[in-house]
Structures are given as structure tokens and as C-alpha cells.
Amino acid sequence: MTPSSATKGTRRRQLSVDDLVGRARDGDARAVARLISLVEDASPSLREVSAKLAPHTGNAQIVGVTGSPGVGKSTSTSAMVTALRKTGKRVGILAVDPSSPFSGGALLGDRVRMQDHATDREVYIRSMATRGHLGGLSWATPQALRVLDAAGCDIVLIETVGVGQSEVEVAGLADTTLVLLAPGMGDGIQAAKAGILEIGDIYVVNKADRDGADQVARDLRAMLSLAERLEGGWRPPIVKTVAQNGDGLDKLVEAIDDHRDWMNEHGELAVRRRRRARDEIEAIAVTALRERFGDIHGDARLDGLADAVVAGESDPYTAADEVLAAL
């Protein structure tokens, strides 16, 4: 059934992309969900969806929520939603599970906490399993962010679920990156290891009612003071929270606002968004080239080259040259 011939009834089989975008902008959660599914499934209408969304994008502040497992990312995200809703903002949450590329299924841990917000019409919650190559974030992630942005979200929280990976990738997608820490996690060393001192715009010491929280904040402050910062650059604040009972969340929301204001004033938002758009365009172009490459060669040809490399008769660079010469 084509969209135009769809009978108007209680059950429509298919809406046009235009209809879906219109409904999503009017706050229809099911239209938002459907658009994200179209994007996630790489539907044939993906390009049309992307084009129709474009004029409506650019409003949402994308906030990345990163931190090691156990620091309370899910609880903090949920508590942030509560605090943001008090200020009247429309909120999107994208929970990405990049840890299980083989199964294709998302193990969404304690998503259950999010059910506090499940009936709030101004909150969109979406979980995505990865389809990323080699365990990274899915290529669909930025497209899903565009849907939530176009749907009128003022703020979109993106959180990775799973074993602390992809923090850096999340930072690459966000306007503002939160780095969560908590006492008792050996976070001092881990923080340095993960390079998180270079990705955080705002640091959150969660579980601030526990022993050691002040120490974590002190260590963090000391490390941040050692980091090189440009004159007049943003100085990442450290916010203490107890996500479990909402303590400190208003301050965190304030810090997120402050960062957006600062980025706007200093042109940093434009810089970050341009970089992000570049990365995205490049990734799409490279993916298209990859597909073209796959079409031309088929499996047999590449297998032959691979076998020569395995046998020591060729090397990967020479084999790649042959592939490119045939392109």
C-alpha cells in the first residue's frame, strides 16, 4: 500500500516521510520512534529522511554522558531528565550499546530506571544496539541524534551502555561532554588512562555522599589544573551529585546551560558542529566507496588476494594496490 492510497483509519500501514517529520515535530513519540527505526535499519528512505530533517536541525544541545561502568551513568541520566523537565525543556535520550556487535541485540542493563519518564510526552527515550564495524558506535547514531534534534528536543543526552568503551566517540558526537566519576572506583588512574581529562567539558563526581568523594574531586581538580588550556578557554567545572536522590542535579543542569552559553559566545559551538558534520560527511562518503568497492570485486577476487597474503606470496599493501587499480 502506498502512502497516498492509505485509507484513513485507526491503523495506517505507512506514513510518508513528510507526514512522519511533521508529526514528530508536533510531539508524536511514535513518529519519532518510526523515524529512528528508518534510520537505524538503513531503510531505502534513509536519504529522504535525512534531507527532510535537515531544515529542522541545529536547535538541540547534544550532551554526551560518559564514565566507567559503576559510576551511575543510567541513574544520572534519569536524574538529569527530571531536573531538565523542571525547566520545561523537551528532552531526548539516546542510550547506545556498542559492546555487543556479534549478537546484534542490546543488553540495556538498568534501563528500567528510565521508566520514571516513560509517560512524559516531552521525553523521548531510545535505545540502540550497535551495528558498528569492529565494536564502535553505529554509523546510525548521528542520524538518530538528528531525528531527536528535528523533533524539537532542546537537549539530547547520549549515553553509552556497557564496558566503558566509545567514550571518545561519544565526545565526538556531543556539543557538551560530561565525564562522570565516583569514589571507590580507582578512577584516578583510570581517568588518566582513558584520556578523559581531555574530553570532559563538565566533570561530575557522583555518589558524593560516599567516603572518598571529596578526594576524587580534589584529585580531579589537581589533574585538571595541570592540563594545558588555552587562554580564555572553557574551564571545566566539577559538580558533585547524588543522582540517586537528585542532589546537585540542578547545579549540573546549570553547568550544562553555562557551557552552551559559553560555546555560543565564543564561536565554539559552530567549530564543534562543523567538525562533526565534516566527520559525518566523510564517513558516509567512505562507506559509499566501500560499498562500490565491494560491488566491483565480489568475494572471490578479494579472497584470492587474502590467500596470497596469508601464504606470504603478497603483502597487504601490494594487495590493496591491486584492489585500487581495478577500481
Added chain:
Amino acid sequence: MTPSSATKGTRRRQLSVDDLVGRARDGDARAVARLISLVEDASPSLREVSAKLAPHTGNAQIVGVTGSPGVGKSTSTSAMVTALRKTGKRVGILAVDPSSPFSGGALLGDRVRMQDHATDREVYIRSMATRGHLGGLSWATPQALRVLDAAGCDIVLIETVGVGQSEVEVAGLADTTLVLLAPGMGDGIQAAKAGILEIGDIYVVNKADRDGADQVARDLRAMLSLAERLEGGWRPPIVKTVAQNGDGLDKLVEAIDDHRDWMNEHGELAVRRRRRARDEIEAIAVTALRERFGDIHGDARLDGLADAVVAGESDPYTAADEVLAAL
């Protein structure tokens, strides 16, 4: 100074790639180190190095060592080296730190333990910081493995340092993947999350002298028994170790041997290596395309497209089409 004009003296400035490969094969650790540096720095001689190594590759069993932070990866790697040396094998160790793409520097944690083996001529130890895009393993990692393979290592252990990421990528590079667990790490859930039940060829419960180790092994066995396996497929063993004092390490080395034998008998080694070679060829070809793409467009053109996307005047797919059309 060109290689041919190098005076023979106590200090040679530069050796030819042929010389370096020859020396590496004779067990000269400095030649091995130099070859890896050439690869890692993407030196102009990278292609020559790769071609000259090719005929000497294919002997080493590449063993990936994965596991969450705290399970004792470094200690286990070191203990494995000790056990492997008892069997007379030449061993390579590649410790990769993919967690800090921004700094470019490797924070190699407790590499210090490896100093037990620093004076053993039959052991090559190399640490690599990532140069990978967006936090993944460096493209140079497979090339470094090829160097260690060509240098006559019977076995190469590849271990990631840092926050549990890139486990899946390590598995993609290895003939045999070890997954390490330990009691008291909440590994049951983490294991499921990380999809490690699908990547392990051998499971190691380290710190087996601690409370809860038996429980971890039982949970693991239960989970593995639920996983779908092909008829006649490899059944991953669970080996208990105390890496700190070497307990169980001989059994682990035996299991690694068994897995290699099994793969040889069942043609699985050829399948894995072909897949790996394919991935590598493809990655090199795509990188070359990417560079070509960068050369043609320069920054300004792509910036213009990115700005149009940010402004909502275009979308990433349309912009990517424009890029490709110009290619």
C-alpha cells in the same frame, strides 16, 4: 646518509630494510624494534617493509589477551611468557594502549612486570600507543604483528592496556583469543555485556585462589553451555590460574597449543587468517581512498559542505554525494 654509503662502525645511522629483516630473523631485538618503528611511524619504507616481511610470515600463533581492567592482564601475560619460555618458544608481546588518542602517549601501567623478561633474547616486548581514528586500535597494529611473526616468534601475545575497550578488535587480530575474568569484579554481567562469550577461545579465571573464583567458573560454564555452538566446533575450555605465582599457567599454555592444533586440523586457522587478511587489505585500500579524497577536496571545500549541513541547508547524505561526484 644513504644505507649504501653508511660506514661500517660502531654506530650505524641507517640499515637497509633487507638488512633489518635479515637481522630481525637472526634474533636481533634492535632490528625488530626498528622495523616496528618504521611501521608505526608510517615511514616511507612501510610498503617495502611489508613486502620484505611477507615471505617470512605465517608461523606465529597470534594470541589475544582480553579482559576487564583489574583481572590481571599484565601479570597473566608476564606469567604466560615465563611458561612459554620453559617450552623453548620465542615469544613476542605487543601491548597496545588504545585509550588515549589525544595525548599520543602510551600510559603503560604496570609494564614494569615485564622487566622480568627484558634480558631474555628470545622475548620481544613492544608497547604501542594508538594512532587509531576515534579510539580504536591503530592501523599499525597488524603490521607490528607481522614484524614479530617474521622475526621468528612462535607465539605473539597481544594485550590491550587501558579501559577494557577494543577487546573485540583484538579478537579480530588473533588466531586464539583468551578472555580473562577474576572473582569480585562483577564479571558475570560485564561478561554478557561485552559480548565476550562470543569472542573467547579459551577462558581464564585468574586469581583462582580468591573467594568466588569457583563461582565465576561455574557461572561461566553455565553461560557457555547456553551459547550456540556448531556440531564438532571448538569447545572453549576454562582454565584457572593464579598469575601472581604461576599456578595453572602450564595448563593455559597447553590449552593454547590445543587450540592451535584444533584449528590446524579443522581448517579454522586458514579461515581466520583469510578473514584477517581481507580486513587488512580492505582497510588499507579504504585508507588510500580516503587520502585521495582529502587531496582532491582540500579543507575548504569540505568545510563549505559541513557548514551547509550545520545550517540545515543540506544533509550529510546529499553532501557526501557531492563529495563523491567530484571524486
